[in-house]
Amino acid sequence: MIKSMLKLGIVLSLFASGACLAMAIVYSITGPVIKTQEEQALNDALKEIFPDADSFKDISKEISSSDPKIQILNAYEIKKGDTILGVAVKATGPSYSANAILLTGINTDGTIKQVRVLQLSDTPGLGANAANQGYYVDKARKITFTGQFIGKKTTDPFIVKDDVQTLTAATITSRSLSAIVKGSGEAASQYLSRKGGAR
Amino acid sequence: MNQKTRTFLQGLVVENPLTVIMIGLCSSLAVTTSVANGIGMSLAMTFVLVTSEVIISLFRKLIPESVRIPIFIIIIAAFTTMVDLVMKAYFPDLSKAMGVFIPLIVVNCIIMGRVEAFASKESVSNAFLDALGMGLGYTWVLIGMSVIRELLGNGTILGMQIMPETYQPILFFILPPGGFLVFALFISLNLFLKKKWLKSSWGCPDPEGGN
């Protein structure tokens, strides 16, 4: 009885070990690739928002969100030489289908520099248009969903259909993303005011 | 037709996993909102199906009856993980678009079902053919559905505009209700094809020893 159970246990362990070994091998090859990709994507996004910058300092530990639904994944202090240009916050929050991840750049004067959608899996044709640079929420002035946040004060109310324009038939996505931008903006402003603002 | 060909062809229409046996539905309806996703999922699923069936068939004499389910799970999970990792590394956008459905391949009833019913009892070559046939049966339904859904719901195929500019996309098809409806149509289509197939000489139940 014990012997047969032991034998079963050994067989199971052998298969499990074999499986883990195979997976570990694949992971050792793909892991670094995945990491580099994520870093590359982040660097590209940061460069796009702050083209003049020459250094990013990770300040993720010094910054936090006051909104429980919004989580700050990473935050960076953007500098050019010795001058702080602003802060970039990578934050996530619930959206229509899954969590969305946005990268928000905030200037030292408390206004938003730019918003970039890093991850959004909402309905194509509706919520997904938030990331679509060819889709305008303001067709007359050709402003995209993320474009509308440029120059916006972090102290604004961020109420959809009030000071934030929605995506057609995608109010939930609009609300969710605007909440993420608001949370990012507030957290960044708090950090910047602690640091004494622009030098 | 010989036994081997029959094994392969079963999964295409007569025993199509999605529309006839009705298994593996989870991962299918959700990813058919775009052809790119449909193709990605078909490839991923077929890969895990083929590798799992082959490995399990290879080791079938060494897998004790009483712990076979956990061992099947371990093997299927290992291959699913590999697919997930490879996709994250080399096809990150596709991987993000498909989200949780790639890991869900591990509980895809098709794989567990075929492995239990077939691979654990048949030779490696038979298991391979069965997996390929089932995989292809899954693939044609998936790609068919995603072509219809993306074309009618977005006017594009693989992101390329196919419908004329004036075509107003019918969003319904991309949304969940549309998915259910298109799938209903495919089940009907498959039933129709199955009837024709079984009537024709190809589908005739063959006596022992082939045609």
Next chain:
Amino acid sequence: MPVALKIFISALLINNIILMRFIALCPYIGMSTDVKQSIGMGFAVTFVMVMASTVTWALYHFVLLPLGLEFLQILVFILIIASLVQLVEYYLKKSAPALYLSMGIYLPLITTNCAILAVTFDNITAAYTFFQSIVYSIGVALGFTLAMVLLAGLRNRIRTAAIPPFLRGNPILFVLSSLVAVSFMGFAGLIK
């Protein structure tokens, strides 16, 4: 509105796991022939789902993450779910044989219930706290039960209906689901 309540309502109605996300269709189609059966299945799923969420959450945050073994997530989670189901089955057999007999067939099926694995993964990707993941699981499980009960009721109704020949059997079930899904889309604006 407290975050937990939002998570709950979203899981139950707005993002209903079956009607909006297409997950767990196999048991949905296969087991919804009877309202009572559906409720029974719902109970079993709720129980396993909450347990699975708690155990996998803890294991991920206290073992896998600190050790950098996240790539084992798929394997570990599914094994935990399979073991939990075995345990539940064993325990039920011993302590509540009547209950076991009536639920008997569903239990092994719950292992391959896509919803359970999906929820355990969601807890991680949405970075829920321990409490939030429990709330989420209950919401999803109830949403699953709701969808199944609805379909079971509908199936009862159409038993005597005149259905066109090429839609008889499974196709009509999907057409019905399509209609129910449309009605569920109406919940979209429910919470701010």
